[in-house]
Amino acid sequence: MxxxxxxxxxxxxxxxxxxxxxxxxxxxxxxxxxxxxxxxxxKNYELSFLNDNCPNKPVLKKLGEYKIYEDYNRRENIDDNCSYCDDLFMLKKYYLGINELCKMFARNLYEIKDKNDRKDRCEYLYYWIYDKIWKIFSNHSGFIRDNDAVVKLHNAGYNISSKIRMHDSYIHWNPENNFGEWKEEKYLHDFFKNSKYINCDESFDKEQCDNYFKYVFFIKGLYKRHIKSCCNYTDQYIFVEH
Structure with missing residues (x-):
């Protein structure tokens, strides 16, 4: 930048x-x-804009577990004939990338089913799909329940997890959430999962430490806004421990 x-x-x-x-x-x-x-x-897009386009966001991309997202973004080993995504095929002309996203989602579910850290990877998959959906649908209906394509994508994920018996790890979406709440929830999850990697010892330059400070300050504001609801969330949300 x-x-x-x-x-x-x-x-x-x-x-x-x-x-x-x-x-x-x-x-x-x-x-x-x-x-x-x-x-x-x-409107409600300042958080998304600042975090996707400004210096705060890149600090996470170099940290530990955040690299799981990069793995989920791979274009390889996608099943072009994935029957679970058939319901989304006709919607691809309205929502660019929705059909391919479904196939990537399916591949990721299949790949993590036998992982030892399956629960952690499922959490990341949950927020990975949040981020992808946000980029496709944030200019459309505000609530998940109002968007047929999002519901179909959820159904595809649920059917796959049922097929491969991942009921213990697959996290159900709340249809009453709106896209802005999803995005902020992802920010909090990513911070708490990667906060152990954030430090400013002598190996970091001043600019990097300044970026860390700005990032933590941003998260502090989000956390204060959501602290009451965080305390009521179940253990599917990582920030319940904080």
């Missing part, structure tokens, strides 16, 4: 921070018009 892009990301971050402060003070109605304009412009 070049210097210009860094400056751009810093500007967006500062704008989001200012918006949140204005939102907090909005009881006085002084900032009502400005807040409404900002919300209309950015």
């Amino acid at each position: 070049n210097k210009k892009n860094n400056q751009y990301c810093d500007y967006i971050r500062d704008s989001v921070k200012l918006y949140k402060e204005m939102k907090k003070e909005n009881g006085s109605s002084i900032y009502t018009e400005d807040v409404m304009k900002f919300e209309e412009k950015f």
Whole structure:
């Protein structure tokens, strides 16, 4: 990322921070018009934008277990005749990549069924599919239950896990969740699974440590917002322990 892009990301971050402060003070109605304009412009996508395009996100890509996602993204060994994905074939003209995503999902389920760390890998698969679905569907219906393609994708995963007897590891999706909640849940999961790899000893340069600090500060805000619901989640969510 070049210097210009860094400056751009810093500007967006500062704008989001200012918006949140204005939102907090909005009881006085002084900032009502400005807040409404900002919300209309950015809606709920600032977290996705900042984490997918700005310096915070790459810090995880070099860390331990996060590399599991790279394995799930492989294009090899996909069954083009996967019958579990037949219901999604006709939808590929409306949702680019949905049919291929289903086949990758199927391959990943089959590949992890005999792994010793199957539970951990299933958690990562759960959030991997979150991320892929977000990129395809975030501009469509806000809730999972309202999107036929997402439901069909879920059904394909459920049918495969039933076939290979992975009921103990396959995590069911909550249809009442919206796409923004999914994304934030993934951010929290990835942080807690990889936090043990984050450090700033003498082997790290200042820029890397600054990125870690910004990333942890970002996660802290998310955690504070979700802490009540985190405490009520079952053990399928890794951050229940934190």
